[in-house]
Structures are given as C-alpha cells and as structure tokens.
Amino acid sequence: MTVQFIEIAGQKMVILPEAEYRSLADQAEERADSEAAERAEARRLDGEEYVPASLVERLVDGEAGLLVWREYRGLSQQALGEKVGLSKMTISSLERGKRDTSAKNWRALADALSVDVDDIMPFD
Known part of the structure; x- marks a missing residue:
C-alpha cells in the first residue's frame, strides 16, 4: 500500500492512491453488510418474523x-x-x-x- 502522511493545520492526514482507497472502502462496506446479515439472522433465529x-x-x-x-x-x-x-x-x-x-x-x-x-x- 502506497501512503503519504502529511499535516494540515496541526491535523495528521493520510494520502493514498484512489484505487487503494476504493478497495478499502469496498472492504469496509462488505464487512458492514456481512455484520448486518449476521444480526438479521440472529433476530430471525430469535423468532422475529419476516414479511414479504x-x-x-x-x-x-x-x-x-x-x-x-x-x-x-x-x-x-x-x-x-x-x-x-x-x-x-x-x-x-x-x-x-x-x-x-x-x-x-x-x-x-x-x-x-x-x-x-x-x-x-x-x-x-
């Protein structure tokens, strides 16, 4: 991973190539979706009714x-x-x-x- 650290107005920032950023964002979204699916399945197993x-x-x-x-x-x-x-x-x-x-x-x-x-x- 190619990153560059900079400081702007006393705040540390990270710069990385767009493709790497998009890859990280996609991975974070997939993980959030997976966790949401696990929570939904737990509610279903606890008896929550799904309706069409x-x-x-x-x-x-x-x-x-x-x-x-x-x-x-x-x-x-x-x-x-x-x-x-x-x-x-x-x-x-x-x-x-x-x-x-x-x-x-x-x-x-x-x-x-x-x-x-x-x-x-x-x-x-």
Whole structure:
C-alpha cells in the first residue's frame, strides 16, 4: 500500500492512491453488510418474523392494516371475527374505516393476528 502522511493545520492526514482507497472502502462496506446479515439472522433465529415486500408495500400505500394482516394470515372476516367475538360485518366496517371499536377489541384483533396493535389501528 502506497501512503503519504502529511499535516494540515496541526491535523495528521493520510494520502493514498484512489484505487487503494476504493478497495478499502469496498472492504469496509462488505464487512458492514456481512455484520448486518449476521444480526438479521440472529433476530430471525430469535423468532422475529419476516414479511414479504408486497405486504409492506400495501401498508405503505395506505391500505388498512387490519385488512392486509388478516389476508396475509389467511383468515376470512368471518374466521377473524369468530376468534375475537366480533361479527363479520364489524370486521368489514373496521377494515373500511367505517367504524371504530374499543381498545380491548383492537388488542384482541392484534393478538389474533400476532401483530402489535399499532400495526392494525387506523392512523386517523
């Protein structure tokens, strides 16, 4: 490695050829990517759920979280309603934002879908 040490305004600096700098930068990026992958794998092994990008896109696009997560979990409105003691009509109305429900019901819905309440409650 070809380096030159200089001092500017009392601060030591290192000058090296661009190709060597780019090589070092690439190595640092590869190491950071590898470490991030290891952390992600550890979280997955600890039970963190991965979801498909299509689910995230639907949520980002503003679709109702309750609807998106219910469909992702493969539940009909009827089946989800039965799990939490609400009617199919109530589930439908909640998904369309036509009605609200109690915090207790939102928690029950979140538990039935294995998500946080914030993942399914409307933002309004």
